[in-house]
Amino acid sequence: xxxxxxxxxxxxxxxxxxxxxxxxxLLVPLFEECYEQTGWTRKDVGFWCSGSSxxxxxxxxxxxxxVDAIGVIPPxxxxxxxxxxxxALYEAWLKIQTGEVDTALVYAFGKSSAGVLRRTLAxxxxxxxxxxxxxxxxxxxxxxxxxxxDAGAWDERAMAEVVNxxxxxxxxxxxxxxxxxxxxxxxxARPLYADPLRKHDCAPVTDGAAAIVxxxxxxxxxxxxxxxxxxxxxxxxxxxxxGTRDLTRSPSAERAAAAAGTAGVEVAELHAPFSHQExxxxxxxxxxxxVAINPSGxxxxxxxxxxxxxxxxxxxAKKIWSGEAGRTLGHATSGPALQxxxxxxxxxxxxxx
Amino acid sequence: xxRTLSAPVTVxxxxxxxxxxxxxxxxxxxxxxxVVAGRTSDGRVVVPPPEFDPITHEAxxxxxxxxxxxxxxxxxxxxxxxxGQPLDHPFAFALVTLDGADTPFLHALHVxxxxxxxxxxxxxxxWRGERTGAVTDIEAFVPLADEDSASPxxxxxLEDHLVTGVVTPVELDYLYAASPEESAFYRGLAEGKILxxxxxxxxxxxxxPRSACPVDGVATTEEVELSEVGTITTFCIVNVPFLGxxxxxxxxxxxxxxxxxxxxxxxxxxxxPADEVRMGMRVKAVWKPREEWGTTIENISHFSPTGDPxxxxxxxxxxx
Numbered sequence: 302x303x304x305x306x307x308x309x310x311x312x313x314x315x316x317x318x319x320x321x322x323x324x325x326x327l328l329v330p331l332f333e334e335c336y337e338q339t340g341w342t343r344k345d346v347g348f349w350c351s352g353s354s355x356x357x358x359x360x361x362x363x364x365x366x367x368v369d370a371i372g373v374i375p376p377x378x379x380x381x382x383x384x385x386x387x388x389a390l391y392e393a394w395l396k397i398q399t400g401e402v403d404t405a406l407v408y409a410f411g412k413s414s415a416g417v418l419r420r421t422l423a424x425x426x427x428x429x430x431x432x433x434x435x436x437x438x439x440x441x442x443x444x445x446x447x448x449x450x451d452a453g454a455w456d457e458r459a460m461a462e463v464v465n466x467x468x469x470x471x472x473x474x475x476x477x478x479x480x481x482x483x484x485x486x487x488x489x490a491r492p493l494y495a496d497p498l499r500k501h502d503c504a505p506v507t508d509g510a511a512a513i514v515x516x517x518x519x520x521x522x523x524x525x526x527x528x529x530x531x532x533x534x535x536x537x538x539x540x541x542x543x544g545t546r547d548l549t550r551s552p553s554a555e556r557a558a559a560a561a562g563t564a565g566v567e568v569a570e571l572h573a574p575f576s577h578q579e580x581x582x583x584x585x586x587x588x589x590x591x592v593a594i595n596p597s598g599x600x601x602x603x604x605x606x607x608x609x610x611x612x613x614x615x616x617x618a619k620k621i622w623s624g625e626a627g628r629t630l631g632h633a634t635s636g637p638a639l640q641x642x643x644x645x646x647x648x649x650x651x652x653x654x
Numbered sequence: 655x656x657r658t659l660s661a662p663v664t665v666x667x668x669x670x671x672x673x674x675x676x677x678x679x680x681x682x683x684x685x686x687x688x689v690v691a692g693r694t695s696d697g698r699v700v701v702p703p704p705e706f707d708p709i710t711h712e713a714x715x716x717x718x719x720x721x722x723x724x725x726x727x728x729x730x731x732x733x734x735x736x737x738g739q740p741l742d743h744p745f746a747f748a749l750v751t752l753d754g755a756d757t758p759f760l761h762a763l764h765v766x767x768x769x770x771x772x773x774x775x776x777x778x779x780x781w782r783g784e785r786t787g788a789v790t791d792i793e794a795f796v797p798l799a800d801e802d803s804a805s806p807x808x809x810x811x812l813e814d815h816l817v818t819g820v821v822t823p824v825e826l827d828y829l830y831a832a833s834p835e836e837s838a839f840y841r842g843l844a845e846g847k848i849l850x851x852x853x854x855x856x857x858x859x860x861x862x863p864r865s866a867c868p869v870d871g872v873a874t875t876e877e878v879e880l881s882e883v884g885t886i887t888t889f890c891i892v893n894v895p896f897l898g899x900x901x902x903x904x905x906x907x908x909x910x911x912x913x914x915x916x917x918x919x920x921x922x923x924x925x926x927p928a929d930e931v932r933m934g935m936r937v938k939a940v941w942k943p944r945e946e947w948g949t950t951i952e953n954i955s956h957f958s959p960t961g962d963p964x965x966x967x968x969x970x971x972x973x974x
Contacts, residue, residue, distance in 0.1 A: 319657050321833035325865035329873050343871055359663055359828035369864055372871025416828045420736040424824065428669065429677045430702045430789045433822050435738040436760060440747040443730025444760075448749075451728065451773050496731035496768045543749060544757040545700060545708065548728070 306528030309514025310615035324410035328370035347402030352409035386611025387633030471598025509605025529618035533561030536643035570613035720754035787817035
């Protein structure tokens with residue numbers, strides 16, 4: 302295997318982007334930040350991969366328009382996934398493993414506010430027996446939260462603790478769209494919204510974009526003092542049906558964590574768009590009380606569709622670059638109620654081929 | 655004034671899907687008032703039946719009918735229903751384990767307050783009057799007050815009329831915003847001007863303007879007002895009628911390279927027989943009456959020949 306590191310990261314998050322859902326305007330400055338971090342120009346990028354969805358944009362081929370932000374004459378080596386940035390990163394990592402390229406820039410964008418996000422996401426469900434009922438994202442998460450509450454797997458106090466810690470941490474994150482902790486008591490005094498969920502248990506609808514730069518071996522060392530080496534990267538998927546899996550567990554997250562190797566992780570950025578999902582993930586990823594969870598504030602403070610999972614990897618990389626941690630983890634999820642999960646473990650030490 | 659122009663857009667499409675034998679059997683059951691489940695290799699009775707066994711991965715062939723009554727195993731309140739959901743007032747989504755099944759099934763539960771729902775409560779299917787073979791043949795679950803009043807299942811499956819397809823209409827509403835550059839273009843049109851923007855790196859002029867130069871990947875900033883006269887670079891004669899067509903064929907759709915621009919715009923050529931339109935022909939924008947103008951390219955009704963000599967091929971060959 303080739304040693305590949307995260308060497309660049311840029312993001313934007315906002316409640317409502319006053320611009321086109323193609324997001325070219327958001328992406329140009331993000332790429333400029335990545336060029337500044339690496340000293341590269343676009344010609345130094347061997348492979349590009351984006352994550353986005355036309356259902357979110359409300360137009361066809363929005364990802365084709367987005368390549369304007371790259372500048373594609375002469376043509377570039379480019380791909381796209383209808384998935385979160387973290388899976389675009391996975392494809393780029395594989396591309397680098399093939400030896401065809403040494404560097405990659407992956408990016409994602411989405412204007413969630415253009416439509417009704419929780420409704421639009423019903424289109425990712427099984428199309429015969431689920432989508433015709435338009436089960437919205439919040440409802441599916443609510444069903445999952447209730448199963449855990451009834452089973453005693455967690456309680457509403459534990460959920461409120463997740464929220465309070467996240468919104469307190471988010472105060473230091475300039476990109477967070479929801480921030481400001483209070484107390485568990487104050488949070489629990491707020492009314493239920495989608496019983497059993499309160500509004501603060503659900504990630505805010507967020508617009509945004511993000512970009513991550515990958516480089517192999519010497520290329521990474523050339524541009525970064527402390528590259529965040531990818532020591533483990535894996536993703537798995539559970540059945541889509543809400544009826545045939547134990548909603549208090551996430552076997553796909555557990556398998557991804559086992560494959561990536563999470564021992565010794567000091568900081569974990571978890572993509573949990575609903576408070577109880579962080580509790581599931583901490584268990585499945587085997588993260589003890591000594592692991593710092595979501596110092597960025599996590600998805601409860603901002604959840605730009607298609608970027609939020611990748612942003613977790615970017616935030617985890619920043620902790621390596623700054624020297625604050627030697628081993629960190631970024632997690633991304635996709636699908637209803639934690640159906641699909643990706644775990645990326647980053648190390649300050651290069652393991653060596 | 656808002657930075658960008660925006661307008662409501664609805665994207666709608668009917669997805670027509672074949673069901674295959676397993677989902678088809680489930681939907682046939684619903685049409686006929688019966689809930690069909692599948693028995694998997696571990697002995698569990700699963701609703702809806704999975705197409706393949708989750709353990710052996712064999713095609714599932716063991717079907718059983720389960721009751722239209724069951725028990726709520728989880729629920730969530732839906733305080734603000736979205737378009738297309740089974741009920742248009744606040745309701746609950748529920749996971750319901752039907753009597754005779756081992757796994758729960760997702761559907762709406764018709765109650766008017768979260769106080770009327772609890773895990774473990776007994777519910778029954780409320781069938782739609784006219785059923786077609788779709789999951790919406792179940793209108794919703796409703797509370798089951800009296801076990802004896804449970805509505806019996808329908809008359810049994812009509813084996814020789816299996817459901818083989820389902821149509822799922824999808825309709826999504828957006829507030830679609832133009833980019834700031836596109837917004838400037840449309841606002842210019844409302845004043846009778848055609849605005850483009852110049853790339854600071856390669857100096858090419860784009861119309862309509864884009865957020866970034868696709869050659870260089872840098873934001874275009876310098877605004878350029880373009881001539882309303884240009885050259886036809888290429889064209890096609892539309893002979894085929896299609897849904898939504900506004901002009902009677904044959905007519906000509908052409909790329910018009912406005913003087914001073916580096917990219918052609920697509921527009922209509924009129925005031926000349928279609929078979930006389932040619933590459934290099936000089937044309938001029940014909941505007942609608944000013945009182946009909948809005949922030950739209952339709953302010954320009956069409957392009958019309960100027961009568962000037964054709965442009966040399968060399969002047970537009972780079973733009974084909």
